[in-house]
Amino acid sequence: MDFTGIVVVAGNYGSGKTETAINLAAACRKTGMAVNIADLDLVNPYFRTREARIPLEALGIKVILPDRQYLFADLPILSPAVADIIRQQSDLTILDAGGDDVGVTVLAALASVLQDRPVRMLQVINVFRPFTNDVAGCIKIQQEIEASAKLPITGLVSNANLLDETTPDHIYQGYDLVEKVSAETGLPVDFITAGQKVLPLLDMHRFSCPVLPIDRKLLPPWKRI
Amino acid sequence: MAKVLMKGNEAIGEAAIRAGCKNYFAYPITPQSEVAEYLVKRLPEEGGVFLQGESEVAVGYMIFGAAGAGERVMTTSSSPGISLMSEAISYIAAAHCPAVFVNIVRGGPGLGGILPSQGDYFQATKGGGHGDYHLLVMAPDGVQEAVEMTMLAFTLAEKYRGPVMIMGDGLIGQMMEPVEFPDDLKTEPTNKDEWATSGMDFRKSKKRNLVKSLFLDPTALNDNNLALKAKYQQMKEEEVRFELYNGDTDYRVLITSYGTMSRVCRTAIDMLKEEGIEVAMLRPKTLFPFPEKAVFEAACKDSCKAVISIEMSMGQMVEDVERCVKGKRPVEFYGECGGDIPSPEKIIDIIKGLL
Numbered sequence: 001m002d003f004t005g006i007v008v009v010a011g012n013y014g015s016g017k018t019e020t021a022i023n024l025a026a027a028c029r030k031t032g033m034a035v036n037i038a039d040l041d042l043v044n045p046y047f048r049t050r051e052a053r054i055p056l057e058a059l060g061i062k063v064i065l066p067d068r069q070y071l072f073a074d075l076p077i078l079s080p081a082v083a084d085i086i087r088q089q090s091d092l093t094i095l096d097a098g099g100d101d102v103g104v105t106v107l108a109a110l111a112s113v114l115q116d117r118p119v120r121m122l123q124v125i126n127v128f129r130p131f132t133n134d135v136a137g138c139i140k141i142q143q144e145i146e147a148s149a150k151l152p153i154t155g156l157v158s159n160a161n162l163l164d165e166t167t168p169d170h171i172y173q174g175y176d177l178v179e180k181v182s183a184e185t186g187l188p189v190d191f192i193t194a195g196q197k198v199l200p201l202l203d204m205h206r207f208s209c210p211v212l213p214i215d216r217k218l219l220p221p222w223k224r225i
Numbered sequence: 226m227a228k229v230l231m232k233g234n235e236a237i238g239e240a241a242i243r244a245g246c247k248n249y250f251a252y253p254i255t256p257q258s259e260v261a262e263y264l265v266k267r268l269p270e271e272g273g274v275f276l277q278g279e280s281e282v283a284v285g286y287m288i289f290g291a292a293g294a295g296e297r298v299m300t301t302s303s304s305p306g307i308s309l310m311s312e313a314i315s316y317i318a319a320a321h322c323p324a325v326f327v328n329i330v331r332g333g334p335g336l337g338g339i340l341p342s343q344g345d346y347f348q349a350t351k352g353g354g355h356g357d358y359h360l361l362v363m364a365p366d367g368v369q370e371a372v373e374m375t376m377l378a379f380t381l382a383e384k385y386r387g388p389v390m391i392m393g394d395g396l397i398g399q400m401m402e403p404v405e406f407p408d409d410l411k412t413e414p415t416n417k418d419e420w421a422t423s424g425m426d427f428r429k430s431k432k433r434n435l436v437k438s439l440f441l442d443p444t445a446l447n448d449n450n451l452a453l454k455a456k457y458q459q460m461k462e463e464e465v466r467f468e469l470y471n472g473d474t475d476y477r478v479l480i481t482s483y484g485t486m487s488r489v490c491r492t493a494i495d496m497l498k499e500e501g502i503e504v505a506m507l508r509p510k511t512l513f514p515f516p517e518k519a520v521f522e523a524a525c526k527d528s529c530k531a532v533i534s535i536e537m538s539m540g541q542m543v544e545d546v547e548r549c550v551k552g553k554r555p556v557e558f559y560g561e562c563g564g565d566i567p568s569p570e571k572i573i574d575i576i577k578g579l580l
Binding site: 013014044045046047072073074126128129130131133161162163165220221222223 | 339400485569
């Protein structure tokens with residue numbers, strides 16, 4: 001995977017943007033790159049990047065969150081530090097956006113700092129989520145996100161999963177869907193994801209794109225790590 | 226049907242559609258606003274209506290209106306919103322109207338916080354509004370159960386012609402799990418011609434149905450309360466639902482817990498088992514009617530030395546547990562309600578302290 005500059009992780013609500021963003025940040029950091037990640041999720045009240053702050057910082061990733069006093073609020077607060085890290089060039093700056101068109105509205109507020117900078121925006125798709133189980137649904141959400149973010153989507157990511165119940169067939173189903181979306185839109189499939197459990201069971205020859213391993217960071221409190 | 230990955234809030238919305246609910250009125254509040262976000266997209270596809278009220282007070286009476294007309298109707302809210310609806314819930318109970326209320330509970334009292342809590346147990350099971358009424362209250366422990374209970378809620382609301390509540394802490398609404406929607410839980414409405422209002426149609430029939438909660442005649446009011454009491458008695462006989470986990474062992478401690486908290490307790494019980502310590506959990510699925518007999522019997526097992534109620538509250542369900550155990554075993558309590566959910570390790574420490 002070759003990611004540098006600014007990468008926005010977008011997609012429909014609950015597509016797994018945050019797990020994808022966190023694991024992408026970790027994978028890139030492990031290759032020695034300087035990586036920043038910013039939580040722009042102003043939509044979702046639970047399970048946000050901020051909950052994975054400690055493991056990310058342990059890897060040497062700079063994590064930009066809202067001010068501590070607002071960490072558990074459901075207020076649309078955009079930390080001024082986000083504009084700062086976009087201005088300061090790092091090897092890779094990942095912006096974890098909120099879901100749907102509403103979630104990327106915040107990017108329009110950053111338009112002036114994003115201007116004239118190469119920005120990649122990924123659309124994360126989980127075929128098992130409502131509203132993105134077919135090509136038409138994925139393209140509809142794509143257009144809504146682009147209109148709201150005022151930025152084009154540049155690549156597709158399949159994050160097909162049913163959490164612990166994911167099988168290789170689920171991964172293949174997700175891959176086949178993003179391939180179809182790719183054929184329809186001309187957008188490349190940048191990578192697909194697979195959880196650690198299902199990864200060794202996959203036939204890698206089936207994919208013509210990289211596979212990002214997902215080590216789940218946002219677990220409910222009863223799951224043992 | 227193949228499984229899909231859904232947030233609890235979305236799944237509750239879809240379950241209502243699958244149960245035949247075409248009317249959904251609500252006012253947004255964290256952590257349940259995704260129900261409305263989901264249904265605003267999905268209901269029009271099914272020929273249904275989502276209308277946002279100007280407040281939860283208004284929503285409560287919109288529910289009363291639709292329920293009085295015999296329509297399947299649901300609202301969802303979170304704690305402060307349910308407080309505002311509680312007046313209407315009392316009216317709906319008094320007027321014998323079926324309606325489904327979902328409370329995705331956040332921390333309280335007051336505005337509290339947006340993180341998960343079980344602090345509305347008293348509100349859900351002991352009233353909330355005024356007068357001698359109860360809601361039938363079900364508490365799911367995950368997204369699949371939230372689906373099944375939501376679908377069942379419409380059936381039970383009609384069976385008992387009264388308000389039914391799904392009480393989930395915030396995590397039940399926010400967490401994602403794979404789910405499927407069972408076809409066999411959808412039922413057809415039954416006898417609404419006998420009681421629901423029908424607009425101008427009464428001219429065509431001999432009988433005009435009247436939906437009301439005002440009974441000025443003392444005998445009539447007493448009779449209405451007796452009719453409500455008879456329904457609650459029938460619920461106690463027919464609708465008690467619970468799960469006994471690890472109950473076939475010689476457990477030394479019995480946990481009572483429900484919802485998200487019970488998932489943590491389950492993990493703690495599995496971990497304790499690996500250490501050779503047997504602990505059981507009685508998980509009420511219905512908070513009203515409460516599994517009184519099951520709690521008593523599980524507590525009185527010879528091997529069981531103590532009962533502990535573990536809740537995301539400062540001690541609410543524990544009062545029902547104490548009532549049911551009737552002093553036969555010591556009843557302890559552990560709870561947190563700031564929004565952080567106690568870890569399995571914390572529960573293990575608490576249990577070991579009882580041994």
